[in-house]
Amino acid sequence: MTRLVTALAVSLLPLLFAACVSTAPAPVTPGVVLPGQGPGGAPGDVRPGGPIMPGGTAGEPVPLPDTRPPLSPNLPKSIEASGAAAPVISLVKTARAALKNGRTDQAGASLERALRIEPRNAWVWQALSALHIVTQQGEQAESEAKKSISLGKRNPYLDVESWRLIAEARKLRGDRAGAEDARAKHEELQRLIDP
Amino acid sequence: MASFVLVWAAVQVALLDREIRNRFSSVRWTLPAQVFAAPTELYPGLKLPLDGLREELLRLGYRPVAALEGPGSFVAHAGSLDISTRAFAFWDGPQSATRMLVRGGKSGIEAISDLNTGKEVDLTRLDPMLIGSIYPSRGGEDRVLIKLGEAPELMVNGLLAVEDRSFYSHFGISIRGIARALFENLTSGHVRQGASTVTQQLVKNFFLSSERTFKRKFKEIIMAVLLEAHYSKDEILEAYFNEIYMGQDGARAVHGFGLASSFYFNKPPQELKAHELAMLVGIVKGPSQFDPRRRPEKVRERRDLVLRIWADAGLILPEEFEAAKAQPLGLSGTGRGGVERYPAFVQLVTRQLKDQYPDEALTSEGLRIFTTLSPRVQETLERRLADDLPALEKARKLAAGSLEAAGVVTSAEGGEVQAIVGGRDTRFAGFNRALDSKRQIGSLAKPFVYLAALMEPGRYNVGSILADEPITVKMPGSKNWSPSNYDKRLHGSMPLYVSLAQSYNLPTVRLGMDLGVKKVQQAIAGAGFYQTPELPSIFLGAIDMAPLDVAQVYNTLAASGYQTPLSSIREVLTKEGKPLKRYPFKVKQTLPEGPVFLTTWAMRKVLELGTARAAYNTIPPSIRLAGKTGTTDDLRDSWFAGYSADYVAVIWVGRDDYQSTGLTGATGALPIWARLIRDLNVRGLDETPPAEVEEVLIDPGSGRVANESCEGASRVPYIAGYMPTAQAPCAGGLLEAPAQWLQEIFQ
Numbered sequence: 040m041t042r043l044v045t046a047l048a049v050s051l052l053p054l055l056f057a058a059c060v061s062t063a064p065a066p067v068t069p070g071v072v073l074p075g076q077g078p079g080g081a082p083g084d085v086r087p088g089g090p091i092m093p094g095g096t097a098g099e100p101v102p103l104p105d106t107r108p109p110l111s112p113n114l115p116k117s118i119e120a121s122g123a124a125a126p127v128i129s130l131v132k133t134a135r136a137a138l139k140n141g142r143t144d145q146a147g148a149s150l151e152r153a154l155r156i157e158p159r160n161a162w163v164w165q166a167l168s169a170l171h172i173v174t175q176q177g178e179q180a181e182s183e184a185k186k187s188i189s190l191g192k193r194n195p196y197l198d199v200e201s202w203r204l205i206a207e208a209r210k211l212r213g214d215r216a217g218a219e220d221a222r223a224k225h226e227e228l229q230r231l232i233d234p
Numbered sequence: 235m236a237s238f239v240l241v242w243a244a245v246q247v248a249l250l251d252r253e254i255r256n257r258f259s260s261v262r263w264t265l266p267a268q269v270f271a272a273p274t275e276l277y278p279g280l281k282l283p284l285d286g287l288r289e290e291l292l293r294l295g296y297r298p299v300a301a302l303e304g305p306g307s308f309v310a311h312a313g314s315l316d317i318s319t320r321a322f323a324f325w326d327g328p329q330s331a332t333r334m335l336v337r338g339g340k341s342g343i344e345a346i347s348d349l350n351t352g353k354e355v356d357l358t359r360l361d362p363m364l365i366g367s368i369y370p371s372r373g374g375e376d377r378v379l380i381k382l383g384e385a386p387e388l389m390v391n392g393l394l395a396v397e398d399r400s401f402y403s404h405f406g407i408s409i410r411g412i413a414r415a416l417f418e419n420l421t422s423g424h425v426r427q428g429a430s431t432v433t434q435q436l437v438k439n440f441f442l443s444s445e446r447t448f449k450r451k452f453k454e455i456i457m458a459v460l461l462e463a464h465y466s467k468d469e470i471l472e473a474y475f476n477e478i479y480m481g482q483d484g485a486r487a488v489h490g491f492g493l494a495s496s497f498y499f500n501k502p503p504q505e506l507k508a509h510e511l512a513m514l515v516g517i518v519k520g521p522s523q524f525d526p527r528r529r530p531e532k533v534r535e536r537r538d539l540v541l542r543i544w545a546d547a548g549l550i551l552p553e554e555f556e557a558a559k560a561q562p563l564g565l566s567g568t569g570r571g572g573v574e575r576y577p578a579f580v581q582l583v584t585r586q587l588k589d590q591y592p593d594e595a596l597t598s599e600g601l602r603i604f605t606t607l608s609p610r611v612q613e614t615l616e617r618r619l620a621d622d623l624p625a626l627e628k629a630r631k632l633a634a635g636s637l638e639a640a641g642v643v644t645s646a647e648g649g650e651v652q653a654i655v656g657g658r659d660t661r662f663a664g665f666n667r668a669l670d671s672k673r674q675i676g677s678l679a680k681p682f683v684y685l686a687a688l689m690e691p692g693r694y695n696v697g698s699i700l701a702d703e704p705i706t707v708k709m710p711g712s713k714n715w716s717p718s719n720y721d722k723r724l725h726g727s728m729p730l731y732v733s734l735a736q737s738y739n740l741p742t743v744r745l746g747m748d749l750g751v752k753k754v755q756q757a758i759a760g761a762g763f764y765q766t767p768e769l770p771s772i773f774l775g776a777i778d779m780a781p782l783d784v785a786q787v788y789n790t791l792a793a794s795g796y797q798t799p800l801s802s803i804r805e806v807l808t809k810e811g812k813p814l815k816r817y818p819f820k821v822k823q824t825l826p827e828g829p830v831f832l833t834t835w836a837m838r839k840v841l842e843l844g845t846a847r848a849a850y851n852t853i854p855p856s857i858r859l860a861g862k863t864g865t866t867d868d869l870r871d872s873w874f875a876g877y878s879a880d881y882v883a884v885i886w887v888g889r890d891d892y893q894s895t896g897l898t899g900a901t902g903a904l905p906i907w908a909r910l911i912r913d914l915n916v917r918g919l920d921e922t923p924p925a926e927v928e929e930v931l932i933d934p935g936s937g938r939v940a941n942e943s944c945e946g947a948s949r950v951p952y953i954a955g956y957m958p959t960a961q962a963p964c965a966g967g968l969l970e971a972p973a974q975w976l977q978e979i980f981q
Contacts, residue, residue, distance in 0.1 A: 125279075185796075
């Protein structure tokens with residue numbers, strides 16, 4: 040089990056990372072000159088912007104260092120296992136039940152109540168995203184799923200569902216290409232979790 | 235002739251009939267909207283000290299007692315509280331009254347159990363505080379609906395015993411009473427004696443005129459009879475309990491026993507004791523003559539008279555009479571009951587609602603409005619301004635009362651306004667500086683210049699070297715702009731985050747010029763403010779914003795770039811308790827997470843080593859916070875805005891006449907902010923970076939990548955893919971040139 044998780048962790052790192060880096064702008068050459076030569080300003084000691092170290096080769100993407108902490112072998116697979124406070128878990132359960140009965144308002148109120156108790160609980164944000172897929176609020180759902188990923192500390196069991204929700208949300212908004220990107224990320228994570 | 239008189243009389247009666255029926259049916263409609271604070275959620279693990287919970291209960295008008303009485307009472311033990319909660323119809327369903335045991339201590343609540351069943355309770359909530367109502371500005375009638383079936387028996391029987399013993403047998407008027415009044419009035423030569431039935435009193439109240447003529451009296455009698463013909467006794471009595479004038483609160487007229495109960499005693503009528511009920515029944519006779527707050531002795535006499543009548547009528551036992559008589563009036567301490575305590579917040583709620591509901595719906599349909607206000611946070615903020623402004627004036631030798639202030643506290647992730655103060659007189663419902671005083675924000679704008687820079691990771695990171703040198707900006711159509719640093723000095727070159735932490739103007743303007751005004755404008759717009767002028771002076775904060783606007787843009791930073799429009803309302807219900815509208819969380823990613831994280835990191839340095847480092851004399855240094863000082867020209871405005879993991883707080887101090895205060899952001903607003911944050915018991919910022927940010931161990935000596943063998947190395951965040959790679963000497967790299975500034979900043 041431990042071996043499996045370690046393997047998973049190692050293989051997952053670049054993947055997760057690639058997912059996030061892919062949207063970063065292409066780096067430009069460092070050495071930007073600040074407008075020191077403004078009207079009346081002496082050229083003087085104008086320093087480049089860019090990297091902190093004078094001699095560094097900054098600005099170029101580098102592979103991830105291997106010193107990153109390995110993924111915990113105890114990654115929770117559900118909110119019930121995540122160590123969330125008891126009232127938060129019971130509110131999420133209430134919300135699930137309400138959603139099953141089509142009471143979306145009630146579900147939303149319970150989830151928001153849960154978020155007031157634990158505002159940075161990634162599982163609750165994800166549940167809220169899922170609710171807004173049901174209510175066809177794509178933009179809202181996408182932001183909430185992204186927020187879940189951002190707060191979730193790189194837990195693939197959590198993120199796999201968030202990427203699926205992002206794909207759904209983008210589909211709702213008519214962003215096909217974006218939906219496919221998200222779908223691909225979801226599937227990659229799915230393969231890792233459940234090979 | 236006779237038939238003509240008859241027709242005329244019939245027409246008159248018909249007119250009166252229409253008038254009285256219209257008026258009567260409108261009683262059920264002119265119900266001001268009621269505004270509630272957010273309910274306190276109680277659950278094991280909540281960081282609310284038991285003492286704090288006790289305060290909360292007292293604010294809600296719960297009575298401290300030796301053994302639990304009915305709902306609305308509690309017993310304090312060492313380490314626990316027994317609470318008998320009130321029933322309340324929440325938006326998502328009713329919660330019935332229960333008796334529970336809450337155990338806890340200084341650090342918070344440990345366990346909750348149901349006293350009836352002994353079962354553990356996961357989560358429960360207290361009834362929310364009624365914080366105000368929205369009543370028409372003209373007439374100013376305010377009331378809280380009370381149903382006859384829910385009114386205490388003693389209130390109903392007690393009123394009739396004093397005001398109208400034959401209520402259930404007469405037909406609107408009492409012949410005997412009229413005869414007696416007539417006799418006395420005739421013998422005295424003018425109209426003196428009332429002797430009205432409850433029905434007549436209700437009619438009189440409908441047309442609120444104190445005019446005393448025979449004609450009016452006659453009209454009143456006709457209308458009373460008509461009323462009885464159309465409506466049942468109970469309907470009339472219920473209308474009476476809701477309509478009768480019970481006192482005055484400034485421009486607001488207190489109508490009915492429901493509102494009077496909270497106005498005078500800060501609790502619902504069902505919880506009133508005999509002596510309190512007797513006071514209410516007593517003042518019906520003339521609330522201005524018997525004003526409990528202005529004439530307590532006179533009112534007490536009247537109350538005791540009522541109690542005696544009740545005892546004689548057998549409504550209370552002799553020993554109850556004695557006990558009640560011995561009680562003081564027991565008016566609530568605030569002088570305003572539970573309502574109208576937080577006018578600045580209610581103004582914000584009203585404004586938000588006015589966009590969506592016509593005035594009439596707000597002031598007459600009895601809507602129940604559930605807001606985001608946290609009474610605990612609100613009172614903490616109020617206490618800060620009340621205590622700290624006079625102290626500041628004294629310490630700085632400023633004229634007492636010359637400073638004004640405003641403050642806003644929001645929840646970081648939900649964007650809910652939890653507290654708002656619009657001026658130093660927190661009970662004054664006038665000019666609300668938190669909403670309407672738009673002033674320049676000074677250096678509060680700087681984080682957005684740096685954010686705009688950090689959004690270009692190929693060009694800038696938190697360690698990028700900026701020059702602190704003079705700059706002159708050409709301004710088309712006006713003279714050139716040559717800003718200077720606050721201390722009028724130059725500080726050489728420094729890393730980007732040091733420039734923000736020390737709030738240096740020159741590197742900021744140079745950075746802004748390099749990026750362009752547009753990019754900075756966009757960063758501010760991303761955070762939720764759209765009226766930034768297109769001028770380079772915005773880099774130094776030449777932007778007019780109200781404290782609430784500042785709270786909005788800082789809230790987006792606190793929420794990692796996810797913008798939530800600040801809100802003050804959660805739900806609106808009809809007066810029957812049916813959900814009308816929800817105001818759900820709205821969140822949208824408008825700023826990229828990585829650069830926002832880096833900006834927050836740099837704003838942490840403002841408190842750790844920059845202009846706000848004095849804050850950590852007040853706040854435990856283990857609590858990570860981010861913020862920024864703001865000072866405007868001639869020291870007109872002193873700002874501080876900052877956040878923890880759970881709260882965003884903005885404080886403004888200045889003068890209404892735009893004179894200099896002699897205060898910078900660090901000497902005026904910051905100390906107030908720091909004490910506020912300390913009192914709120916906040917959670918520190920989460921250090922975990924988002925996925926697109928990598929932390930690199932940096933050697934302070936060289937500014938290069940360090941490893942475990944480098945002493946004093948610290949972690950610096952970079953956007954992934956843009957990290958430095960050159961190794962520090964201690965990590966085996968070669969050093970080409972010493973970097974003095976780095977040693978300084980890592981100290």
